[in-house]
Amino acid sequence: MALCCSLSFPTVSTKPNKSSSSPICSSLQLTFTAHLPFSKSSSFYPNNTLLQTQCRGNPSTNGPSFLVVGSAKKQEPLRVMISGAPASGKGTQCELITKKYDLVHVAAGDLLRAEIAAGTENGRRAKEYMDKGQLVPNEIVVTMVKERLVRPDSQEKGWLLDGYPRSSSQALALKEFGFQPDLFILLEVPEEILVERVVGRRLDPVTGRIYHLKYSPPETDEIAARLTQRFDDTEEKAS
Numbered sequence: 001m002a003l004c005c006s007l008s009f010p011t012v013s014t015k016p017n018k019s020s021s022s023p024i025c026s027s028l029q030l031t032f033t034a035h036l037p038f039s040k041s042s043s044f045y046p047n048n049t050l051l052q053t054q055c056r057g058n059p060s061t062n063g064p065s066f067l068v069v070g071s072a073k074k075q076e077p078l079r080v081m082i083s084g085a086p087a088s089g090k091g092t093q094c095e096l097i098t099k100k101y102d103l104v105h106v107a108a109g110d111l112l113r114a115e116i117a118a119g120t121e122n123g124r125r126a127k128e129y130m131d132k133g134q135l136v137p138n139e140i141v142v143t144m145v146k147e148r149l150v151r152p153d154s155q156e157k158g159w160l161l162d163g164y165p166r167s168s169s170q171a172l173a174l175k176e177f178g179f180q181p182d183l184f185i186l187l188e189v190p191e192e193i194l195v196e197r198v199v200g201r202r203l204d205p206v207t208g209r210i211y212h213l214k215y216s217p218p219e220t221d222e223i224a225a226r227l228t229q230r231f232d233d234t235e236e237k238a239s
């Protein structure tokens with residue numbers, strides 16, 4: 001949140017609120033994106049704010065409530081940054097947002113893995129840090145992200161930047177290159193829910209689909225039998 005304030009990003013933030021009823025977590029995702037206020041036909045409201053709305057989660061399903069504040073200084077292309085802890089639902093939101101608004105999804109982790117796969121010197125150096133679970137130095141990451149954002153598809157369609165920035169120095173570095181988002185989305189989920197999600201998360205190695213033992217159980221016994229757990233899906237990761 002400090003990042004958003006210091007750089008004056010318009011912010012979308014999800015906030016926990018256990019004392020309420022109505023939409024559940026899964027419908028939150030749809031409501032959430034449906035209300036993002038940057039459709040091309042949107043009209044302008046005073047002081048550039050198109051929408052401010054609140055939605056409350058269902059305590060029985062751990063659905064968070066959220067506050068959406070949107071800005072419409074310009075209509076397109078849209079530039080969005082998204083941030084959230086592991087298991088905060090970032091992957092799901094990224095998929096929904098990029099699909100709905102036809103943005104280029106730029107994930108810092110994916111860019112790094114592509115460098116490694118390409119066998120570049122940067123990839124080789126990045127791997128040393130990633131293998132230890134450490135952040136890759138800015139001199140590698142900043143240039144890599146910047147180069148992806150200046151590519152024609154990002155410039156023409158707009159972008160959703162995921163996994164970057166992870167520090168204020170990364171945010172400032174990108175700002176110095178002239179990249180400022182129209183919107184910063186911060187997914188905030190209570191720690192106990194993150195732990196529950198991470199510990200119950202399972203991967204189907206055959207289809208690549210992610211299940212949750214409680215919230216999204218496998219459809220058949222056959223799938224259940226082959227589910228695996230990611231080695232880093234531990235309580236420590238979420239906390």
Ligand SMILES: Nc1ncnc2c1ncn2[C@@H]1O[C@H](COP(=O)(O)OP(=O)(O)O)[C@@H](O)[C@H]1O
Nearest residue numbers: 108109110129130133134135136141163164166
């Ligand atoms: N913005 C970044 N700055 C530095 N290192 C990063 C950044 N984004 C990703 N990485 C590196 O890549 C790894 C994988 O990132 P990611 O795919 O986002 O998965 P995770 O959510 O497990 O961190 C991170 O653990 C880190 O080493």
